[in-house]
Amino acid sequence: MSRARTILVIGGGAAGNAVTILLRRAGLAVDLIEARDDWNATAGSGITLQGNALRVLRELGVWEQVEASGFGFGSVGITAPDGTVLHVQDDLRTGGDDLPATVGMQRPRLQRILIEAVRASGAVVRLGTTADIVDQDADGVSVRFDDGSEGRYDLVIAADGLGSATRAAIGIADRPEPTGMAIWRIAAPRPAGLTRTDLAYGGPAYIAGYCPTSDSTLYAYVVEAHRDRAAIPAGSHADEMRRLASAYGGFWPEITEHITDPAQVNYTWFERLLVEGSWHRGRVVLIGDAAHCCPPTLAQGAALSLEDAWVLAQSLTGSDTWDDALFQAYYERRIARVRPVVEASVQLGQWQLDGVRDADVPGLMARTMTMLRELP
């Protein structure tokens, strides 16, 4: 009988956790290493999960927990800066009609659900661990862990995010590029009556928005032109976000009352990355933000990362031969779907940066989301 194939997954974010769960289910031996000791179990404010993300979460077997922990809704409001609702648009159910269009979730809650599923899968998990690729040949990859120990795997999956050290180590030179925008985010209590995302365009920021993440919580965000991060003292983050947020009406005054602790306010630049040509070198293959990333104007980054995990797991478990042709087919299948989402996400922000007033925002959004309804 042939030896069971072994896989090293580098990075325990949405992509790495998802691919681990799916490969373990198929009986493959998976080691997952994660650089952070805490596995990011408490990090972040909220996340908007579109139907196509929910479809993968259902495939992972965690949909019931996601549904019970998050806040499902089916429309988005467009408001004036003073809070007047100008338009309410039904969201497309990109995961199919049996899933909500959108679920808002606390990011730490989603991460903990995925962590529990990885643990239950029987994968070997090593936290606070990184690895260097030492060598690879047609049969596998040799790695050295940061404690000096070594390992040999049939395949390494690089799910180590936007700044992927593994991507650089295998000679893929692409780096994320700033798009010119930045976002202030905070988690806060959910005001009664706030039951969907509303987006205000105009005012002192490009976008002010929020998303309910549970019966009692939401996350709120304000998007502006990016600034020199070094020139924004960490201690001023709450003041900076409150200054922008206080210009907005509707539910914003209630939300703004909670923008007080600078340690709870996150400031992040929007970035773009799309590795073209192939996402593998030999037997090291990229998934998730390590291969592509888009600004969250369509809230699709984690959704695409989860889809990568699903498609790669299907490819690996559906073939006895793990070779260039298989990894190239995985890339071709994903790039046709990922490229238009990255381009649309960047375009939506660029129109705002350029002050284009007659841009076909609804048309671009509708075309992109309609495409995402197809199975990945």
Ligand SMILES: Cc1cc2nc3c(=O)[nH]c(=O)nc-3n(C[C@H](O)[C@H](O)[C@H](O)COP(=O)(O)OP(=O)(O)OC[C@H]3O[C@@H](n4cnc5c(N)ncnc54)[C@H](O)[C@@H]3O)c2cc1C
């Ligand atoms: C402001 C903002 C808002 C967003 N909002 C949304 C949204 O609403 N909806 C949505 O779908 N997407 C959203 N995204 C995108 C989403 O967060 C990412 O696409 C998603 O987290 C990518 O998952 P990943 O697993 O590929 O990478 P990550 O989540 O970055 O995970 C990578 C993991 O690898 C670990 N790691 C890094 N280096 C190493 C190493 N050398 N060795 C071992 N481990 C390592 C990290 O600690 C981390 O745990 C948003 C992104 C931003 C910036």
